[in-house]
Amino acid sequence: MQMKKYILKSHPVGEPKVSDFELVTEEVPALKDGEILLESVFLSVDPYMRYKASMIPQGGVMPGQVVARVADSKNAAYKKGVHVLASCGWQSHVVGDPEKMKSSFDDSKDRLTILPDMGGVSPSLALGVLGMPGITALYGLIDLTQPKAGETLVVSGAAGAVGSVVGQIGKILGMKVIGFAGADDKVAWLKDELGFDYAYNYKTTTVAKALKESAPDGVDVYFDNVGGQIAYDVMLRMKQFGRVSCCGAIASYNDLGVPSKPPLAPAVQIPIISNQLSCHGFIVTRWMNKWQEGVLQLLGYVKQGKLKYKETVTDGFEKMPNAFIELLRGANTGKAIVKA
Ligand SMILES: NC(=O)c1ccc[n+]([C@@H]2O[C@H](COP(=O)([O-])OP(=O)(O)OC[C@H]3O[C@@H](n4cnc5c(N)ncnc54)[C@H](OP(=O)(O)O)[C@@H]3O)[C@@H](O)[C@H]2O)c1
Numbered sequence: 001m002q003m004k005k006y007i008l009k010s011h012p013v014g015e016p017k018v019s020d021f022e023l024v025t026e027e028v029p030a031l032k033d034g035e036i037l038l039e040s041v042f043l044s045v046d047p048y049m050r051y052k053a054s055m056i057p058q059g060g061v062m063p064g065q066v067v068a069r070v071a072d073s074k075n076a077a078y079k080k081g082v083h084v085l086a087s088c089g090w091q092s093h094v095v096g097d098p099e100k101m102k103s104s105f106d107d108s109k110d111r112l113t114i115l116p117d118m119g120g121v122s123p124s125l126a127l128g129v130l131g132m133p134g135i136t137a138l139y140g141l142i143d144l145t146q147p148k149a150g151e152t153l154v155v156s157g158a159a160g161a162v163g164s165v166v167g168q169i170g171k172i173l174g175m176k177v178i179g180f181a182g183a184d185d186k187v188a189w190l191k192d193e194l195g196f197d198y199a200y201n202y203k204t205t206t207v208a209k210a211l212k213e214s215a216p217d218g219v220d221v222y223f224d225n226v227g228g229q230i231a232y233d234v235m236l237r238m239k240q241f242g243r244v245s246c247c248g249a250i251a252s253y254n255d256l257g258v259p260s261k262p263p264l265a266p267a268v269q270i271p272i273i274s275n276q277l278s279c280h281g282f283i284v285t286r287w288m289n290k291w292q293e294g295v296l297q298l299l300g301y302v303k304q305g306k307l308k309y310k311e312t313v314t315d316g317f318e319k320m321p322n323a324f325i326e327l328l329r330g331a332n333t334g335k336a337i338v339k340a
Pocket residue numbers: 046047048132133136157158159160161162163180181182183186225226246247248249250251252282283284285327328329330331332333334335336
């Protein structure tokens with residue numbers, strides 16, 4: 001039996017290319033006592049992989065979380081057929097001691113997570129609304145910005161895995177929610193199905209025009225998924241003492257590796273100072289201590305119909321690089337995943 005993995009062939013310059021990644025095929029080794037064979041079922045593609053692709057050594061396996069099935073087992077704690085959340089990276093199969101495997105995408109202490117029965121929802125949600133992006137949205141909004149009913153929340157990257165959850169939590173909390181996304185069908189989804197009060201295509205209107213209509217008195221909370229010009233334009237229109245959750249800066253990720261094009265950002269210091277903003281940068285793993293509690297809270301919202309989700313699914317493990325490149329181009333609505 002053979003297993004496949006994608007290694008980084010060359011550090012991307014600008015937008016990644018399929019040829020930056022190399023598909024390697026190997027024989028699956030025989031299991032030793034205590035070991036398990038994991039078979040990836042759903043694999044995550046995420047924006048952070050863009051800067052990981054500039055950091056990991058050439059020849060290294062691309063990192064990432066997967067939902068995997070225990071395909072064979074010589075370990076009584078991991079029965080054949082069980083689904084786990086694992087940090088296997090871009091690999092179709094992994095063999096090893098489960099005690100040494102991780103479920104998180106970084107070096108945190110958590111072990112491989114056996115996925116509980118989530119009441120009939122797809123296990124793939126453990127990569128999205130009930131996983132890392134969901135926790136990023138929940139705690140990145142609530143813990144860092146102390147949002148209140150009646151306040152105005154702006155979220156960029158609003159139709160993505162994190163942004164779509166942020167906006168809906170804002171609605172659950174009773175806020176006025178304004179989203180920015182890069183396509184008309186995304187904007188329609190935010191307004192018609194997710195209940196955003198306003199949503200705009202940032203490619204066909206300006207933040208200035210949009211916020212003049214939707215937030216004439218200013219913005220209380222900004223959840224920033226993109227950085228760059230959009231972040232600057234929103235921050236300029238925030239109320240005094242507004243709060244900003246600095247989650248991501250995807251607008252500049254593809255500048256990595258381009259010598260002639262260092263990442264550019266407008267001088268956000270001016271709106272930060274003049275509007276006396278509090279800006280909190282964060283990495284989601286700071287909430288490992290209350291991760292499961294957050295997942296249960298999100299699952300509760302899903303079951304009550306208060307939190308809707310979408311997945312953009314690419315079929316076939318071999319398409320991992322394509323799915324990743326398309327994510328950076330904005331082809332996904334909701335969570336981008338690959339079905340192996
Ligand atoms: N701090 C943390 O711990 C943490 C954790 C998770 C995610 N993040 C960050 O959160 C952000 C969203 O992540 P996600 O997983 O939810 O991804 P996502 O939003 O599902 O997918 C990325 C989206 O970014 C948008 N985009 C691409 N280039 C852009 C540009 N130049 N300007 C504006 N938008 C652009 C595209 O949508 P459009 O069609 O709308 O352009 C694309 O669909 C990313 O910046 C990510 O790095 C941070």
